[in-house]
Amino acid sequence: MGKVLMKGNEVIAEAAVHAGCKYFFGYPITPQSELVAYMARRLPEVGGLFLQAESEIAAINMVYGAASTGVRVMTSSSSPGFSLKQEGISYLVGSELPAVICNIVRGGPGLGNIQPAQSDYFQVTKGGGHGDYNIPVLAPASLQEIVELTQDAFDIADRYRTPVILMGDGMLGQMMEPVEFSERSDTEQCKKEWATTGTRGDGGPKIITSLELDAESLELRNRNLQQKFARIKENEVRYETYHIDDAEYIMVAFGTTARITMNAINKARQDGVKVGLIRPISLWPFPEKPFIETREHVKAYVSVEMSAGQMIEDVRLAVSGHAPVDFYGRTGGVVPTQEEIYDKIITVSGGVTI
Amino acid sequence: MLEEIIIAGFGGQGVMSMGQLIAYAGMLEGKGVSWLPSYGPEQRGGTANCAVVVSDAPVGSPLVTRPSTAIVLNNPSFDKFEPRVRPGGMLIVNSSLVVRASERKDIKIIDIAATDMANDLGNSRIANMILLGAFLELTKIVTADSIVESLKKVLSANKHHLIEVNKQALQKGASLVGVEIS
Amino acid sequence: MTMKTVFKKTTGLTDKPTHYCPGCTHGVIHRLVGEVLEEMDILEDTVGVASVGCSVLSYEYFNCDMTQAAHGRAPAVATGVKRVLPNRFVFTYQGDGDLASIGISEVIHAAARGENITVIFVNNTIYGMTGGQMAPTTLIGQKTATTPFGRDISIQGLPIKVCEMMATLDGAAYIERVSTHDVPHIQKTKKAIRKAFETQKKGLGFSMVEILSTCPTNWGLDPAESLEWVKDNMVPVYPLGVYKNKEGGK
Numbered sequence: 001m002g003k004v005l006m007k008g009n010e011v012i013a014e015a016a017v018h019a020g021c022k023y024f025f026g027y028p029i030t031p032q033s034e035l036v037a038y039m040a041r042r043l044p045e046v047g048g049l050f051l052q053a054e055s056e057i058a059a060i061n062m063v064y065g066a067a068s069t070g071v072r073v074m075t076s077s078s079s080p081g082f083s084l085k086q087e088g089i090s091y092l093v094g095s096e097l098p099a100v101i102c103n104i105v106r107g108g109p110g111l112g113n114i115q116p117a118q119s120d121y122f123q124v125t126k127g128g129g130h131g132d133y134n135i136p137v138l139a140p141a142s143l144q145e146i147v148e149l150t151q152d153a154f155d156i157a158d159r160y161r162t163p164v165i166l167m168g169d170g171m172l173g174q175m176m177e178p179v180e181f182s183e184r185s186d187t188e189q190c191k192k193e194w195a196t197t198g199t200r201g202d203g204g205p206k207i208i209t210s211l212e213l214d215a216e217s218l219e220l221r222n223r224n225l226q227q228k229f230a231r232i233k234e235n236e237v238r239y240e241t242y243h244i245d246d247a248e249y250i251m252v253a254f255g256t257t258a259r260i261t262m263n264a265i266n267k268a269r270q271d272g273v274k275v276g277l278i279r280p281i282s283l284w285p286f287p288e289k290p291f292i293e294t295r296e297h298v299k300a301y302v303s304v305e306m307s308a309g310q311m312i313e314d315v316r317l318a319v320s321g322h323a324p325v326d327f328y329g330r331t332g333g334v335v336p337t338q339e340e341i342y343d344k345i346i347t348v349s350g351g352v353t354i
Numbered sequence: 355m356l357e358e359i360i361i362a363g364f365g366g367q368g369v370m371s372m373g374q375l376i377a378y379a380g381m382l383e384g385k386g387v388s389w390l391p392s393y394g395p396e397q398r399g400g401t402a403n404c405a406v407v408v409s410d411a412p413v414g415s416p417l418v419t420r421p422s423t424a425i426v427l428n429n430p431s432f433d434k435f436e437p438r439v440r441p442g443g444m445l446i447v448n449s450s451l452v453v454r455a456s457e458r459k460d461i462k463i464i465d466i467a468a469t470d471m472a473n474d475l476g477n478s479r480i481a482n483m484i485l486l487g488a489f490l491e492l493t494k495i496v497t498a499d500s501i502v503e504s505l506k507k508v509l510s511a512n513k514h515h516l517i518e519v520n521k522q523a524l525q526k527g528a529s530l531v532g533v534e535i536s
Numbered sequence: 537m538t539m540k541t542v543f544k545k546t547t548g549l550t551d552k553p554t555h556y557c558p559g560c561t562h563g564v565i566h567r568l569v570g571e572v573l574e575e576m577d578i579l580e581d582t583v584g585v586a587s588v589g590c591s592v593l594s595y596e597y598f599n600c601d602m603t604q605a606a607h608g609r610a611p612a613v614a615t616g617v618k619r620v621l622p623n624r625f626v627f628t629y630q631g632d633g634d635l636a637s638i639g640i641s642e643v644i645h646a647a648a649r650g651e652n653i654t655v656i657f658v659n660n661t662i663y664g665m666t667g668g669q670m671a672p673t674t675l676i677g678q679k680t681a682t683t684p685f686g687r688d689i690s691i692q693g694l695p696i697k698v699c700e701m702m703a704t705l706d707g708a709a710y711i712e713r714v715s716t717h718d719v720p721h722i723q724k725t726k727k728a729i730r731k732a733f734e735t736q737k738k739g740l741g742f743s744m745v746e747i748l749s750t751c752p753t754n755w756g757l758d759p760a761e762s763l764e765w766v767k768d769n770m771v772p773v774y775p776l777g778v779y780k781n782k783e784g785g786k
Contacts, residue, residue, distance in 0.1 A: 005378050005389075023620060031393060049619050053612065054645035061609035061642070065585070065616020068603045073616070091606050114393070175416050176374065176389040178381040196601035196617070198624045200580035205550070207595045209586075209604035260415040337419040 003178040008168060009034035011143045011179050012102055013042060015150035016074050018181050021100070022048030023073040025062035027055060029081040030114040031170035032104035036076065056081040060088030060101070067097040068208045070195030072154050076102035078170075079120050080111060089163055090129030093225070094210025096194075098157035100150070102166040104173040105306075107333030115333020116170035118255060121310035124165050125284040132222055134229050136236055137165045137283040139254045143177040149281070151184050156236055158190045160228055167283065169306060171256045171335065232285060239287035240279045243269065244294055247276030249349050252315050253304040254280045257336065261304050264341035273349045283311070291318035298323050300348055304341055305329040355410045357495045358418040360435055362403035363427025363448070368482035371508070372425070373404035375486070378508060379500035380408040388416035401431045408495045423493065425485055427468075429453060444492065446485055464488060466530055472523065480523040487527020498524050546570040548579055550599045559752035559759025561716040562590060565658055566597050568726045569629070572733055573600065582625040583617050585610045587639070589631040590664040598629075608639025611646035614653045625736055627654040633663040636672040636696050643702070643744075650707030650741035654732045657698065660749040661770065668754030672696040675773055680754070695773065699746050703779035709741035711780035715748040717766040721776075740782055748774060 006014070013035050016024070024043055026036035036052070043050040053059035059075045066073040077085060082103040092099055105120045107113040124137045136156050138149040146168075153164040196206050212218035242262060244250055253261040258279040268275050278290045291301075300323055303312035309327045316325050328344040330336045359376065363369040373389050380387035386409040392402060405418035420440040426432045427448040439445050441460040450469035466488055468481035490498055501524060505517050548570020556562045573579045582600040586592060588607035595602030605613040610628035618626040635643050635657050643655060662680055663669040669682040673695050677686040687695075699713045710732055714725040725747055732743035748770050750762035757765055 003381055005374070005381050005387075023616075025616065051615070051619060054641055057609065058612040058615075058642055058645065061606060061612035062616035062619070064605070064609075065603065065613035065618075066620045067616070068613070069583075069617055069620040071620050073620075087606055088609070095604070170393070171390060171416065174391055174393050176377060177413070177416070178387060196583050196603050197621060198581045198583060199601055205599055205601050207602050207604070209595060209602075211592060211604055213593075256416065259413075260417055263415040266414070335417055337417065338415055339419060 003180050005176050005178055007034055007176050008143050009173040010038045011146045012150055013038040015147045017042055017046055019151045019154040021072040021074050023066045023071055024050045025053050025059040025075050027053050027059050029078045031173050032076050032078045056084035060085040063099050064088055064092055067099045068196050070192035074100045078104045078106045079108050086129035090131050091210050092163040093133045095208050096161040098161050099163045100153045100157055101163055105169045113333045116335055117306045117333055118169055119307035121307055124167055134284050135163055135165050136232055137167055139167045139283050141255050141258050143179045147179055147181055160232055169255055237285050237287050238281035239290055241290055242277040244276035246274050248299045249275040250298050250301050251277045251304055252301055257304055257306055260338050261341050263338040267342050268345045275345050286314045288318040295319050295322035300324045300326055302326045302348055357408045358421050359406040359423045360403055360418055360421040361425045362401045362431035362435055365402045367427045369402055370404050372482045372486050373406045375501050375504050376406050378504035379496040382500050382503055383496055386411055386413045388413040390416045446489055477519055483520050483523035484527040487524035488531045491528035491531045546574045548574040548599055549597055552596050554597055557753045559750055559762055561749040564716055565747055568729055572730045576733060578625050585614045585628040587630040587634040589634045591629050591631055594629050608634050609642055611642040615646055615651050618653050629656045632659040632673040633671045636698050647702050647705045647708045647742040652736055652739055652741055654736050655744040657744055657746045658749045659746055660751040662751050662754050664751050664754055699779040707742050708780050709782040710735040710743035712778045713746040713776050715776055717763040
């Protein structure tokens, strides 16, 4: 197929189609509307179905229904709409149904605005809805990485019977870059014997539910969920590092913010500052390993976010007091510039470290 | 090579498609490219703009705060981006619509009455391509051929008849700076 | 002398004893749905969607594949199932709190889209599971846990007549209100349920049967009084009959 120039939102949609997703239930909200519109055009071409729901609440529950039949299914939204999906996401976790939910984050709280933000970090990584749970969250930084991670998202969802969140910001959704799509030959097509598709030819009735009235039984169910989360933590951590081998200072950033930070790091390196980057790709499970490996000799970490400081809590936990953790962030849809981040590097490092 | 470009103007002046054509052409030439539109409330009213990065290496930040080149097609865009061009950079101005003149001495300033020239060519909508032609001639970041090749891919078949006039506009733009610079 | 079977339990229900209160008509309505699925021979091709409320555990009673939905969202979940499996029969089983209050949007839009699903809507004018609070269907003057002085129009407004409202939607193919307060009406209820599933079988679009039901526990009445209460108080406010029949005829 070769390289094509596409918008991030459309890349997510096309990557989902390549991952075998044929069902999409959506609701318009800026800045992810192109994704919904792309699916409306594209899915009929592959014999799938796009349906515009009456609300984000209905959309996530349609996803729940479709997921219960065992097909690959997806929905997408942006922050205010994503909040509305929380109930359904909690049910998906409780009923152990696989699905992929995309959140193209915008400025909040409340109606906020439509500019890029990462301020839904807490919401996606710490549960979000009610109950004890975590959801795998993948945060691509480039459009080519969207292709990989969207496929990963569907595979992880099936492998662990869990919803998976794909998180970007408005910038990632709106920008264009060349991408190349590929079919993953080793795509897991798990047998979904639990699916409720009618009992004809497959034995007795099956039930999809998150209800467990007996406390001991629900505790057991929770214990099983926690074991599953532990397996995910063991197997699905993803991150990238940049110039950390000799780094005295390490910046931590994800998504598009990481790219802007890399530019600032390049400039600071030219000026002689030994600074590197840890880029979490899975926000949950959070990559602790690169921190454990570096925290004994790094002078300081700086979490750079498009929020008032959310990921910094996970950075602190991973650093565990071995080094100071500083912060630079912009909120409300303001994107931190490489000049600002460079200045922060200089302030923290005290200039040239040679 | 790393060019960080901002193109800005009124909605409808073709600033977004201009940026996309550069990105597309860069991709065809195997370069690292990104295109980032302004999509917020700022695109209503004052200016619509996009940031384009073209690089020999994979693109880092798609966000451009200090452009190496800014191409401005109207007054509000001039006011917003003229001060942001980095020292040693270039400002290309559609002087048909921009009334102010830059007083900066640390950047190269190219004034082109693109809207008037486009009207002379019989199509007011190709002012953007005249400016693009000048920009390419000055920077050589992609070839005009790659832009034409991109047009063929971006335009639907029923609009391919427009390719010729776009080509003329590119040539017109290139010829202008050829004369002015030399 | 040979013994003859004159009645047997439907295969549409499991053997699990229900948890419903004495005098509650959920059990009867479950049986009617089960019988219709059995008689139409579609039990193995059916996916049911349970809602939240007293009937939340209906997935343990219906002898077919079942999915449990969040409060009010059963029609959206059913939409997801049906859109993937257009050849299966999909039904929801919802109470009046679930359907007429928190889930009114989902059921209206499912009907508006003409989703080819069947909604079994059990209306007993009250939230049973949570302890007898006012529902949108609570009658004027009716005392509940949250209308201790009776439903007051000036405070809580007027009851929602769901069938009348749903019948205005072009996507609704079959809408009927029936009651369970005596045997003839129970027989009519079964016919209505059958008609709704036949509507789905023909692919005509959205079908819903509203079934007037009892809640002796929260009404503070005994089972017999409850049936009388349905007849005397509910039927005049919620008139029985077919509100929409796209197919025409009976």
